[in-house]
Amino acid sequence: MNCRGEFFSEAVMGDVKGKFHLVDVDASGRERLFFDNAGGSFRLKDAVAAFAAMDTIPDNPERIHASALHLQDVIATGESDVRTILNASGGSIFTALTASEAMFDMVRAVMENSVGDNAVTTILEHPSSFDSVKMYCERTGRELRIARSNPETGGVDVDEIVGLVDSKTVLLSVMYASNISGAKFDLSTIVNRARAKNPHLYIVVDAVQHAPHGVIDLKETPVDGINFAPYKFFGCRGSGIAWLSPRVAALTHHRLLAKPQESWQLGTPTPGQFAVVSKIVDYVAWLGSQYSGKQDRRELFLEGMHRIELHERALLVALLDGHGTHRGLRAMPGVDVFWDHDDFERRDLIVGVGFARLEAAQAVREYEKRGVVVYERVATSVYSGRMLKSFGIEGAVRLSPLHCHAPGDIERFLGITEELAAL
Missing domain, CATH: 3.90.1150.10 (Aspartate Aminotransferase, domain 1)
Incomplete structure (x- = not known):
């Protein structure tokens, strides 16, 4: 490049x-x-128009008539496009009012349902990541380990993060890039080296800052949870979106008990937010088509x-x-x-x-x-x-x-x- x-x-x-x-x-x-x-x-x-159009429709997606089926298709397409953005297969997708809310939910599920005596994060994390890990360390009686920043690069060095992980670390919460300095974290190396030290480690990533600026590939960086915010990614305010690995999705969490264990969606999702995600992917794919003849x-x-x-x-x-x-x-x-x-x-x-x-x-x-x-x-x-x-x-x-x-x-x-x- x-x-x-x-x-x-x-x-x-x-x-x-x-x-x-x-x-x-x-x-x-x-x-x-x-x-x-x-x-x-x-x-x-196009994203603003799509959200507005969806929001005029009063129909409940959880019905069997034609308009409801159309809304179900919009949601399903949007979920597929979340996977396109992340290169994710399997697992579960859920929405919250904000990406911060989604982060708290992911951290809580891991910290309340896992064995170990410490959690690791970095000093540069967004408050939703840092505070959620700190809060649940305090609630569950675990040690909070904080990786220091590098004042020269504006990021956190790989050795600084991985050095805090051991066989009893429950959770590593780390961002993709700093929203203060713009420094990208070497996520692939962090994930590979941390998992080499502790294969059972849960890794949750805040991708809100990085998502509109670069590629995310969960095949290359297999984490357990990741979030992004459409309003910082050319879309609209009103939702945060998260993907969960199958093992995180299966943890005890707030849910409607009649739904499958891996379902994290509470209530009826907003079709317009999924339409927004599809318009984001439409746009980026259009831009790609200006330089490539590929169809995928x-x-x-x-x-x-x-x-x-x-x-x-x-x-x-x-x-x-x-x-x-x-x-x-x-x-x-x-x-x-x-x-x-x-x-x-x-x-x-x-x-x-x-x-x-x-x-x-x-x-x-x-x-x-x-x-x-x-x-x-x-x-x-x-x-x-x-x-x-x-x-x-x-x-x-x-x-x-x-x-x-x-x-x-x-x-x-x-x-x-x-x-x-x-x-």
């Missing part, structure tokens, strides 16, 4: 932008750059994600090293780039920066005055504090563009950042 990425052609770039809502303007029609996609991504027009849905999806990853890597390089007549963040006086290194294949499209004369929140306000939306990660935040303190910093401005952005968007952003650095 091209280590510095490859931009979409102008034609493909134009088509991509046209498939999403509000890429270049806000809801009021004002021009802006939205660089906070890690908090909720641009919405696919998973192969087209893989090609599409590959092209997203290449374009986003080129955007990352442009942010850091400059583009056109604009110098990059690395070269700007008064700007610090955190967790910076040149192994771009180990980075999703997130950059953390600091300003010599502006605190993070001040910088965010100055960006907004100039039509740019970014996010302040500060040590006082429940979603940021633990992670930032592990890096030894008080705050950072998080930049999270998406593949919908063009090189010209990066140039505009760099010009505005020069203005802020001079304040």
Whole structure:
């Protein structure tokens, strides 16, 4: 893979932008750059339309008439497309109101129904992962082992994680990529080495940050549970989606007792959320078809994600090293780039920066005055504090563009950042 990425052609770039809502303007029609996609991504027009269409239908899917059967088909297709995204076979799929809720459910089932005296997680986990493991360690009287971060890379080293796993570890909970630094975890190596030490270990993965940026393949990384959030993956708010291995699905969990043991779906699922997943896969497969003549849905999806990853890597390089007549963040006086290194294949499209004369929140306000939306990660935040303190910093401005952005968007952003650095 091209280590510095490859931009979409102008034609493909134009088509991509046209498939999403509000890429270049806000809801009021004002021009802006939205660089906070890690908090909720641009919405696919087709996904929003599909959800709205499904939501007009009053019929209960658990009936036998024609409209209900149609809704059942929508759900079944959506479940199949969840498996397309993850390359998963077998196991169970369930939805919750949020990916955080799904994570708590998975962790609870493992921790309440397994033998062992410790659980392992990392200091960089989202609160839903970290707090659920901590809570159930306390409830079940187990030791909580926390892998430390690497302030240079913004991630957690493989040895740091695997070194905490032993024969009595019940659960390893680890993220696919950091939503603060963008650092990708070497998940395949982590899974293989952890299972070599403890073949009975349960492994649960938070893929919410990474899912819209790169390939997930459960055949290569056989974990026991994984979640993602459609609203951060070009879809709509209102659901978190999880896949469970057969052995996790069979654990005691909240369920309707008349349903099969492996069923985790409580109540009637929302067909619209499954329609959204199918539209996400439709879109990524369409993108793949611009570069490949293959017909298999998973192969087209893989090609599409590959092209997203290449374009986003080129955007990352442009942010850091400059583009056109604009110098990059690395070269700007008064700007610090955190967790910076040149192994771009180990980075999703997130950059953390600091300003010599502006605190993070001040910088965010100055960006907004100039039509740019970014996010302040500060040590006082429940979603940021633990992670930032592990890096030894008080705050950072998080930049999270998406593949919908063009090189010209990066140039505009760099010009505005020069203005802020001079304040």
